[in-house]
Amino acid sequence: MDIESEVKEIFFEVFPSMPHDEFSWNKKQKDYDGWDSFAHLQLLTIAEEKFSIKLDVEESTSINSAKNLLDYIRSHT
């Protein structure tokens, strides 16, 4: 599976009730139903394990879209 597909899968795992056609790389945190601080932690925790990376706390707070997370992972793998 390529990185895009894996990141997309993480979003559907953390937001299981999100319909597939509602996913967008540029959709912002505020437009998600349920992307709160807890969901944020879960996104990062799963991403860390799947891509064997350690997310920097400061940087991780700026991640507010699927594209942000994808870019962050690409720059650290």
Add this chain to the structure above:
Amino acid sequence: MSVILDFFDNVVDRFPNKTAVITNERECTYQQLAELSNFTATLLSEYQQRKVVSIVMDNTIESIGAYLGTLRAGCIAHLLSQNMSKESLTEQLISAEPVLVLCAQDIIDRIETKSKKMHFDSRTIAHYENERKIVPDDVAYLIYTSGTTSEPKGVGVSHANAVFTTKNIVSVLEYSEEDRDVLPLPLSHSFGLGCMHASFYVGSTLILHKNTINSFELLESIKRHGATTFAAVPATLTKLLDEYGSKMERYFSDLRLVITNSTAIPENTVKSFRKILKKGRLATYYGLTEASRSTFMKFNSDGKESSVGIPAPGVQIKLVDQEGNEVDDGEIWIKGLNVIKGYWKDSSVMNPVEGWLKTGDLGRFDDEGYLYLKGRTDDIINVAGEKVNPQHVERIVKLLADIEEAVAVGVKHETFGQVVKLFVKKTAGSHITKSDIIIHCIKNLERYKIPVNIEFVDDFPRTEYGKIKRFMLTSHR
């Protein structure tokens, strides 16, 4: 009957030649057991009354003689398992400050203490000459808590506490002189000791096994001795079911009672035992060493498999919220003659409110007054003001097939105050990942209950009795 020896001496008078105890090595009558206790009491007559005598022995006739003789001498019997780690043994001996340590020959060199040590043997004396006056409020025995929620604390149980509890066990579970009681539990623990007291109260025959018995030996013992009662922890019952299934009916057909204790019993175990026990029934109880046998549950019908029953006769239980209001769902408070007066050398930690023992256990009553346990107050995790009961998280995680054991604890978090951390022991050969567990939790738990951190462990720190030391996971994070 106001002290433990009152009921023991009563059965010695009634049934002197009846077999009191059977072990793998030998058996003895009530009269012989009384003589062994007289020997111990004579041995201890050089020590003052109310001094502590530590008894470090396996389940043997000699250990019972040592225990009863210590009570006869008016001393406090500090009961320890021979299988304890050297470190725990030493800690307890330092805390208890015994005048004498009685032990089996084979472990005498392993015991490190400033106190005098003595190998205990089986010599008997018909009469104990130096009768001492023992009063109900005297401490009869000292047992240290297993330490699942905090460091072990010494619990001094008075004769009045023990006699009250024994009468309840006998009356609720209907013990009689006709019983033959198979007991594979350590006598250094409240469960095993309470069962022995019940046998000696009615004058039944005790078939005593060492704690490390195998399943087949246990089942054969039940059959061979025509047992009518059998006491075991839930893990033993579940193991027997796993290994023998419906074949157990052959061994359990004559049992009138299987008694277990309040560690969560799987509902399926309860249901299976109801089928297996043709003439008898499964029962459990809820209690702490500090308030032994506070409830009893006799499993009769479907629907209450996870209850620990109703309060024992003469015992009051109420549920209290954080503000001290009585509620249907809160901390369990207990009041009754089974409640101890204070911990050993530290009565300040008891914190009794008008005679009520605040247990730290959480529970709820159903409409019919049956109590259900829900965890511990000090285990509750406070995530940004939301309360998380770790047992709820653990129950959900354990639905995954690859999880052998899971323990959730609260850990500090800069933003939320606390978050849930999960320790997981995987089943052998499992390839489950942390992500798999988090994804499963996302589907089954509220967001704030989902573990933020998961750590795989080979095993958990455990007490001498195999219970997980949850507080050690909280403190070593």
